[in-house]
Structures are given as structure tokens and as C-alpha cells.
Amino acid sequence: MHTKSDKPVSSRQALNDGDRFERWLAQHGALIERICRLYGRTIEERDDLRQDIHLAIWRSLATYRGDASEVTWIYRVALNVALSAERKRSPEADDTDVDELPATARDDDSRRQWLYARLRELTPADRSLAVLVLDGNSYADISEVLGISVSNVGVRINRLKGKLKKVLGEQA
Amino acid sequence: MNIDLAINLWRTTPAPDQSLTPSQAELKKRQRRLAGQVRRRDWTEAIVGCICTAFFAYIALADVFGGMRWDWLAVAMGCGFVSAFMIRERVLVARVRQANTQPLVQSLENDLRAVERQIYLLRNVAWWYVLPIELPMLFVALTGPEFASIRALFITMGVVLALVIIALNRWVVRKTLLPQRKALIAALNDLREGLDSPT
Numbered sequence: 001m002h003t004k005s006d007k008p009v010s011s012r013q014a015l016n017d018g019d020r021f022e023r024w025l026a027q028h029g030a031l032i033e034r035i036c037r038l039y040g041r042t043i044e045e046r047d048d049l050r051q052d053i054h055l056a057i058w059r060s061l062a063t064y065r066g067d068a069s070e071v072t073w074i075y076r077v078a079l080n081v082a083l084s085a086e087r088k089r090s091p092e093a094d095d096t097d098v099d100e101l102p103a104t105a106r107d108d109d110s111r112r113q114w115l116y117a118r119l120r121e122l123t124p125a126d127r128s129l130a131v132l133v134l135d136g137n138s139y140a141d142i143s144e145v146l147g148i149s150v151s152n153v154g155v156r157i158n159r160l161k162g163k164l165k166k167v168l169g170e171q172a
Numbered sequence: 173m174n175i176d177l178a179i180n181l182w183r184t185t186p187a188p189d190q191s192l193t194p195s196q197a198e199l200k201k202r203q204r205r206l207a208g209q210v211r212r213r214d215w216t217e218a219i220v221g222c223i224c225t226a227f228f229a230y231i232a233l234a235d236v237f238g239g240m241r242w243d244w245l246a247v248a249m250g251c252g253f254v255s256a257f258m259i260r261e262r263v264l265v266a267r268v269r270q271a272n273t274q275p276l277v278q279s280l281e282n283d284l285r286a287v288e289r290q291i292y293l294l295r296n297v298a299w300w301y302v303l304p305i306e307l308p309m310l311f312v313a314l315t316g317p318e319f320a321s322i323r324a325l326f327i328t329m330g331v332v333l334a335l336v337i338i339a340l341n342r343w344v345v346r347k348t349l350l351p352q353r354k355a356l357i358a359a360l361n362d363l364r365e366g367l368d369s370p371t
Contacts, residue, residue: 018196030187037185050188055206058199060273073273080272080279087283087355112181115173124355125362128276134182146363147275156363161175168173 017061024057028074031135037116038127039082049085053078068144075137075145079128086124118167122160129160214262221255224248243315246308253304261293277363284356291349294341302334 025032032053040046056077064073119130132142139157143150194202228248232241265286272279293300313326 021196021199025193029193030185033188034182034185036188051194051202054194055199055202056272058196059203063273068273076275076279077272079276080274083276083280083359084272084283087352108181108184111173111177112185115178115181118173123358123362125276125359128363134179136179136183145275147277147279148363152364164175164178168175168178 020064021058021061024070024074025054028071031071031074032078034135035078035082035131038119038131039086039124041120045085045089049082052085053081056081069141072141072144075132079131079145083124083128115168121167122163126160126163129156130164133157133160214259217258217262218255221251221258224251225255243308243312247305247312250304250308254301257300265289277360280356280360280363284353284360287349287353287356291345291353294345294349297341298334298338302337306330306334 032050036046036049036053040049057074060073060077068076119127122130128146129142132145137145139150139153142153142157146153148156225248228244228251232244232248274282309330310327313323313330316323316326
């Protein structure tokens with residue numbers, strides 16, 4: 001579960017953008033990596049996506065005023081970039097799935113790769129929600145990232161859970 | 173695989189290698205390069221438009237063909253209109269363009285508006301790009317060359333060029349913009365699906 005930074009807005013603003021950027025990447029690098037792995041099907045796509053997200057976060061620093069929590073801000077930037085990259089990708093590349101592994105794999109790495117491959121079967125919008133749910137965010141935080149009402153978040157999550165059970169259960 | 177195991181595997185995804193984290197100097201350089209590309213594109217369009225407008229205005233007004241030529245002046249005005257229109261669009265896009273910091277739904281709505289505007293422009297390329305230049309050019313061709321065969325050649329070339337430009341723009345709409353629009357609408361519907369929507 002992510003919590004909002006305890007620092008007051010004024011002290012956050014006083015931080016140099018460069019310092020803040022490095023701190024954000026150190027604290028939330030794993031979050032960005034999960035999004036890259038989920039939306040990028042090949043190593044090249046993930047690398048490109050990671051670079052785009054880093055650049056988008058860097059460019060967004062100047063407009064960060066502390067209205068949203070840092071993690072909400074990073075989710076918004078990363079998911080917006082990931083969804084945008086997904087739309088611009090050529091449909092021909094959809095056949096490629098480097099992460100498809102046999103379900104018999106037992107070690108964590110293989111099972112993780114299998115998990116990401118299954119999650120990629122969800123629609124791009126459902127994947128955004130899955131990222132937020134699997135990371136353990138509250139309904140209010142999810143609502144802030146997605147821009148939909150809290151009650152709608154609840155409905156969407158219930159539906160997503162059904163879909164997740166289906167995609168994960170098929171080869172269980 | 174049960175959901176708890178999935179959550180555990182998800183949350184224990186290893187963080188990226190430090191070597192994949194870009195340095196600030198590298199990011200500044202990339203940001204400058206991107207901004208430079210956009211600036212160069214915009215300035216090139218503006219300068220080419222101004223040069224064409226000035227060139228045709230000069231031909232019309234500077235007594236090149238013996239006296240003032242209204243047909244060439246119309247070509248200059250056509251070029252001026254097209255350049256002004258393109259610059260206006262660039263300015264509007266730059267003003268509307270938001271950083272990726274908005275909630276997903278708002279961001280998707282903005283992207284959808286931008287894609288729909290692009291579709292509108294490319295589908296209507298005839299009236300804001302082709303006709304303002306081609307019509308005066310056609311008039312120049314009709315009144316200009318002495319030989320009918322040369323006039324016919326100019327007119328045919330002009331019409332073919334116009335048709336090719338229109339067809340190319342429609343192809344781009346079909347090939348890239350309509351699929352993007354479809355994907356945006358699908359994503360928005362996915363996220364907006366309310367309490368009363370069917371499961």
C-alpha cells in the first residue's frame with residue numbers, strides 16, 4: 001500500500017527537481033518496472049517504454065505542486081504513457097509474445113513471466129486497473145489515478161476480479 | 173494460479189537494474205532534442221509558407237508578366253491562407269496539449285479530441301489545403317500558357333496531384349487514425365462503464 005508523502009508541500013517544492021527525480025525513481029522504480037513489463041511485450045518495447053516514462057516524469061516535475069500524492073502522480077504519468085504507447089504500436093506486433101511460458105514452470109521467475117503474459121490478455125484499460133489493484137491501492141487512490149468515482153471503482157474492481165480469476169485459472 | 177500467489181509474484185517483481193536509470197544530463201539532452209524537433213518542424217512549415225506567399229506575391233505585383241496579375245495574387249493568397257491555417261493548428265495543439273499528469277479518463281478524452289481533430293483535418297484536406305492553392309493555380313494554367321496542349325498538361329497534373337494528396341490523407345486516416353480512435357473509445361468505455369452497465 002502506498003501512502004502520501006509526509007513532507008509538507010512547501011518543503012517538497014523546495015526540493016531541487018533533479019533530487020526529487022532521483023528520489024522518485026529510487027522509491028518507485030519497481031512500480032515503473034511492473035508497468036513496463038505489463039505493457040511491453042518484448043525487451044525492446046519495455047526499454048522504450050521505460051525511457052518514455054522516465055522522460056515524461058522528468059518533464060512533469062516542473063508542474064508538480066503537491067496537489068496529488070507523489071505515487072498518484074507517477075501512476076498517472078506511467079499509465080498514460082503506457083496506454084499511449086500501446087495505441088501507437090503496430091497491430092502486427094500483437095502476435096509476438098516473448099513471455100509465453102509453459103504453465104509447468106515452478107520457479108518464481110517463470111511463474112512471474114507466465115503471470116505477466118496472462119495479464120496482458122486483459123484490455124489496456126483493465127490492465128491499468130489491475131496494476132493499481134495488485135499494488136494494493138485504496139479505492140480513493142485508484143479513483144484519483146483513473147479519474148472515475150469511488151463507487152465506479154468498486155464496480156470495476158469486482159468485474160476485474162472475475163476476469164483475473166478467469167485468466168489466471170485457465171492454466172492453473 | 174490463485175490470486176494471492178499472483179499478488180505476491182506481482183509485488184516481488186525485481187526493481188530494474190540501476191544501469192537502466194538515465195542520468196539527469198541524458199534526460200535534459202533528450203528533452204532538448206525532442207523540443208528541437210518540434211520547433212524545427214513548426215518553423216520549417218512557417219518559413220516555407222512565408223517564402224511561397226512572398227514569392228507568388230512578388231510575381232503578381234512586380235510586373236514580371238507585364239502589369240499586376242490577379243491570378244498569381246490569388247495563388248499567393250492561397251499559400252498565405254494554408255500557412256496561416258497550419259500555424260493556427262500548431263498553436264492550438266500546443267495550447268491544448270497537456271502533460272501526462274491528468275487522471276487516465278481525462279487524458280484519454282483529450283487524446284480522443286486530438287485524434288478526432290486530426291481525422292477532421294485530413295478528411296477535409298481538400299478545402300483547407302488543396303483547393304486554396306490548386307484553384308488559383310488552375311486559373312493561372314487556364315489563362316497562362318499559349319498552347320492548349322501545355323494548358324491541358326498543367327491542368328491534368330494539377331488535378332492528379334490534388335487527387336493523390338486527398339487519397340493519401342484518407343489512407344492515413346483509415347490506416348492509423350481510425351484504429352487509434354477505436355482504441356481510445358474502447359479504453360474510455362472500459363473505464364467509464366458504470367454501475368448500471370451490463371456485466
